[in-house]
Amino acid sequence: MNALGLAIVIWIAAWGLNIWLANGPWRESKAVRIAVPVLFGLTLLVLWEGIVRGLNVSQVILPPPSLVAQTFAASTDILWVDFVQTVLKGALRGFAIGFVAAVICAIAIDRSAFLTRGLLPIGNFFAALPIVGVAPIMVNWFGFDWQSKAAVVVVMVFFPILVNTVQGLRATDAMQRDLMRTYAANYMQTLIKLRLPAAMPFVFNGLKIATTLALIGAIVAEYFGSPTRGMGFRISTGVGSLSIDLVWAEIAVAALVGTAFYGLVAVIEKRVTFWHPSQR
Numbered sequence: 001m002n003a004l005g006l007a008i009v010i011w012i013a014a015w016g017l018n019i020w021l022a023n024g025p026w027r028e029s030k031a032v033r034i035a036v037p038v039l040f041g042l043t044l045l046v047l048w049e050g051i052v053r054g055l056n057v058s059q060v061i062l063p064p065p066s067l068v069a070q071t072f073a074a075s076t077d078i079l080w081v082d083f084v085q086t087v088l089k090g091a092l093r094g095f096a097i098g099f100v101a102a103v104i105c106a107i108a109i110d111r112s113a114f115l116t117r118g119l120l121p122i123g124n125f126f127a128a129l130p131i132v133g134v135a136p137i138m139v140n141w142f143g144f145d146w147q148s149k150a151a152v153v154v155v156m157v158f159f160p161i162l163v164n165t166v167q168g169l170r171a172t173d174a175m176q177r178d179l180m181r182t183y184a185a186n187y188m189q190t191l192i193k194l195r196l197p198a199a200m201p202f203v204f205n206g207l208k209i210a211t212t213l214a215l216i217g218a219i220v221a222e223y224f225g226s227p228t229r230g231m232g233f234r235i236s237t238g239v240g241s242l243s244i245d246l247v248w249a250e251i252a253v254a255a256l257v258g259t260a261f262y263g264l265v266a267v268i269e270k271r272v273t274f275w276h277p278s279q280r
Contacts, residue, residue, distance in 0.1 A: 007050020014043035063245045071245040072252060078234070079253050086231040087257055089146035090218035094153025095210060102158050103203070106165035107191070120166070127159035131220050139225035149230075152221040157210035164206030168199025201276050204269040211261045215254060 018036055026032050045065045051057070052064040059067060072079065105123075109115045135152050142148035172195055180190045222232025231250050238247040 002054050004050045004054025007047050007054070010050075011043050011047050014039055014046075060242050060244055063248060067245050068248040068252065072249040075246060075249060078246075079249060081229050082231045082234050082250065083253060083257070085146065085227070085229045086149070086218050086222065087215065090149030090221070090230075091153055091214045093146065094150035094218065095157055095214040097150065098154040098157035098210065098214075099161055099207065101154065102161035102206070103165055105158075106162050106169060109162075109166055110169045110195075111187070120163075123159045123162055126155060129155070131156065131217060135217075135221040136224040138221065144225045144227055148225065149218045149221040153214045153217040156213040156217040160209040160213065161203070161206035164202045164209075165199060168202025169195050171195075171202065172198045200273050201269075204265065204273065207265050208262060208269075211265055212258055215258050215261070219254060 018039055021027065021032050021036050021039075024032070049064045049066060052062055063071075105119065109119055131152065134155055135148075138151040138155075139148040142151050169191075176194060176198075177190065180194055185193070219230075219232040219235070222230040223236050226233040231254055234250050235247050238244065238250070
């Protein structure tokens, strides 16, 4: 049996095991909920390996996962430098700036009918701007280092967080606001004690959308100008030099970072919005 046939047999066996786990007596347990997607992902990698080796696919077109893993292990120093440049300097800083700016603007919009009618349409306009058009402009304005990548990230994450926060600030009903006025609460007291807590589920919805947009924005921005480091820079030069295994290693790092970032926001959301029905 060749590599492709063995991979198909393993796939079928894992598929049956997944069906049994998903419908078995322990399907609601935490271990099974983790095991099912992990097993599914591993069998996808096995099938990928079998197809590439069984059909003799060129490594330039699609390297097998084993080669990607070897390149990953041999290039940890390069991957770490790129991770620091793209994620820690560009994506996270842009994400933080965009989040703070969006929340401040959302409060201003909530406070002013003029801004509600004027700023939200402009925000919609900026959200529709293509990243491939924004990125070179930001590189021209802020230079080739992380500042231009953070600026692109700010543009990408600002509007999703803004819209969700504005919607969340309006989530309280009239009876709750009347109760705060009965207690002689001013606007800031009502905002801090009632409206912002009630808006947290909406805010975290925007944050979870922004986690993936931040990483995508930072990586794409590096295509238009970067120091000799960064995930986008490495992917661009790797494709040019046919180092496709290194390109896939960078993609793996981006996928792991994006998943971990999303998971971290989800954990924080569960702690902050423990009172919400969706967390029960």
